[in-house]
Amino acid sequence: MKRESVRALTIGTLGVAAAMSLAMLASHVSPILGFNAFFYGAFGGKQQIAETLASTTALLFPALGIAIAFRAGLFNIGAEGQLLIGGLLAGWLGTRIDVPPALAITAIFLAGALGGALWGAIAGWLKAARGANEVISTLMLNFIAASLALYLVTGPLRAPDAAGPELSLLPHAYWLPTLLSQTRATIALPIALLAALALRYVLDRTWFGYRLRAAGEAPEAARRAGISLSKVALWAMAWSGALAGMGGAALVAGELHRFNTQLSPGYGFIAIAVALVGGLEPLAICVAALAFGALESGGLALQAAAAVPKDAIHVIEGLLVFALAARRYLGAKGAAAQ
C-alpha cells in the first residue's frame, strides 16, 4: 500500500469517528453508548461480523471496477447499472443450466462479469467512437439498466411461480457456500480479495495496466507514444463493468439466490466512495470496503439502539468523500503553486 493511501485511510477514519460523534450528540446519545452499539452491530458476534463481511463483499467488487476506470482517467459512475445487468445475466443463466455446482458457480460469475462488461463497454465504445463524456453516458446507462431489468422481470423473464417481479430461484446447489454457517458471508469475499490481488498485479506488472495508467495520468503523452486512447477507454470500461457485474453475480448467488430489481440498495454508488477512500489502490480499497461494510452494518445497529438514523451514516460517508476530494484538489493546487 502506498503511503498516500495509508494517510487517506487514517484521515478518513478519524474524520468519520468525529462526524459520527457529532451525529450522536445531535441525537442526544452519548457517543460512548453510541459507539458501543455501533461496534456491537459491526463486530459484536458471528452474525454481526458476517453482515459486515457481506456488505464488504458487495462494495468491494464494484469499488475495484470503479478503480480500473478511474485509473484510466474515466469517471465511471455507472457501476450500479453494470452490477444490475451482471446480476441479471447471472440470475438468468443460473436458472437455465444443469451442471455440477462448482462449474455452475463459475459460470454464474462469468455471466455476471460478461453482463457488466457489456454494459460498461457501451459507455467505453461511445467514448472511443464518438467522444461521448463517460460521466453522462454511465449515469444515464444506470437508468436504462434499471428500466431494462424491470421490464424483463415483469415481462419476458418473469418466473411463473414468483410472487413479485423477479426471476426464478436458483437451484439450492448453486447457492454460494457460506464462510460462517447460517449467515450471508459467502465465498464471494475471498473471490473479491483474489480479484483485488489480480487487479494490483495487472495494473503494476502488465503492459495493459501500464497503458491504462499512462492514459489516465497523461493522455496526451500516452497518445503520442502510440497508445490508443480509444482502445484503453473501451477495455478499461469493459473490465470496470466486469468487476461490478461480478458483484451483481455475488449478490444473486450469495444473498438473494435469485435476481430481482431490489438487488442493490446503491452499492454501485457507495463503491465510488470506497474506491476514492482507498486511493484507487486495490489493496487499500479492500481495507476501505471493510470500513464501509462496518459502517453499513454498524449503522443499522446504531439506528436500532440509539435512534441515530442510518441516513446519518450515509451523510457521513458523503462528507468523507467530499473532504478527500477537496484535500486532493487543494494538494494539487499546492503542488502547482510551488
Added chain:
Amino acid sequence: MLDDVDLTCEAGEIHALVGENGAGKSTLAGIAAGELSADAGEVLRDGRIGLVHQHFALIERLCVWENVVLGHEPRRLATIDRETARTFVRQLGERYGLDVDPDALVEDLPVGIRQRVELLRELARNPSILILDEPTAALSPGEVERLFSTIARLTENGVGVLVITHKLDEVFAHAGRVTVLRRGIVVERRPIAEITREQVARAMIGGDIPSIPPHERTNGAVVVRVRELAVPGAIENLSLHIAAGEILGVAGVEGNGQSALADALAGLTPFRGSVERPTAIGIIPQDRLVEAVIPGWSLVENAMLGRERAAAKGSWRIDRAAARAQCTAIVERFDVRTTSIDAPLATLSGGNQQKLVVGRALIDNPAFVIAYNPTRGIDIGATATVHTELLAARNRGAAILLISFELDELFALSDRIVVIARGALRGEFTERRFDRDAIGRLMVNA
C-alpha cells in the same frame, strides 16, 4: 534559487540578464516586479517596475483595448468609457511604434502582435523600469528587429529595460550592460564593450562550450516521401522528401502548420495526400511535460512509454529487469544526470528530462526521427548533447525531420532547410547555402 544577488537597472539603459535555464533569471524578475517575495534583501525602486512574462497573460476572449486598460478602465458613471480607452490605446501605440488595432480580439492575433499588446498593457501604467522575460522566444527575425526598435524608443523616453534572454546575438547587438547569472549567483557583470561572446558563454555554463562534431555528408536513398499533404485548417498541398542520413530542417514562425505536419507524419492526425515513411520511428514531441513524459512517474516507467508492449516480450507481463536495463542504457548513453532511475522524472532538471526523451526516441536506432523543438527551454550543456545525438543518428543513416523555431539550431544541424509559412512550404535552401535574411523574409511570407 537565488543567493545574495544584486542588480541595478538605470533609466534609459538596456540591461541584459543572461543565464541558463534554471539559473534563477525569472525568479529574480518576479522578485523585482513584486510578484514573488524574497527571503532576504530588498527591492528599491523609483517608480513602477513592469514585467512582461515569457508566456503571455492576456485574456484571449477580450479585445486589445480591453486587455490594455484592464484594472484601470476609464469610467463614465458605472460604465467603461470606451472611446477614451480606444483613443488612449491608439495614442500609446503610436508613441512607442506599437501599432495594433484596439478592437481586434486577442485570440485572433499572432504571437508577435500579442506581445505588442502585452507591452502596451505594461506601458499603460507608466513604468520606470520594464522587464522583458525571454521576449524573442517565439518571434520571427523581422519581429525581433521590430521589438528592439521599440525597446530603443522606450530607452529614449527614459525607461530602463531589463531583457532576460539566452540569445547572445541579441545581447551583443542591443544591450549596454550584461549580467550573467549561474545557479542563482551573479558571476559576471560588465558593460558590453568590455566583454566578448566567448566570455559570456563561458560564464553562463561555467566551463567550455561543448562543440558539435562536424557533418559527414552521406547520400542515402529517399526514405520519407510526402506528397500533397493536406490537413484541414493547417496544411495545404505540402510535398517533401527526406533521404537516409539527412536532416531536413523546417523553419517557420510558431503556428504556421508545424504541429499538423509533425502529427500527420507521426500518424496522429487524419490527413489527405500520401505519406511514405519507415515504420520504425522515433518522436521527440515539442511540449515535454504534456506530450512526452509523465512527470510523477519514475525514469524507468517514463523510459518504457511507447515501448511497454515490447518490454513484455510477447507475454502480458512486463519484464522489469529488462525495462530497468533499457532505462540504464539510455541514462548512460545520453548522459541523463539523476540520483536513481527510480526517482520521479519531475525531480530532474528540464535538460535531463529532455535527454531521457531524446534517448527514448533514438536508442533503438529508428530509420526516421521527428524532432520538434528538441532543445526548447533547456540549457547549453543539454542542448549540445541533444545536437550531438541527433547528428550521430543522422550519421548512422536516420532520416530526420527537424522542426525548430530557432534558426541557429536549424543552421547548425540541417543538411537542407525548407521554410513553412501559413501551412505551405515557401522555399528550400540546400547544400548548406542558408541565407538568414531570405529565410526570415519567407517565414513571415513577405
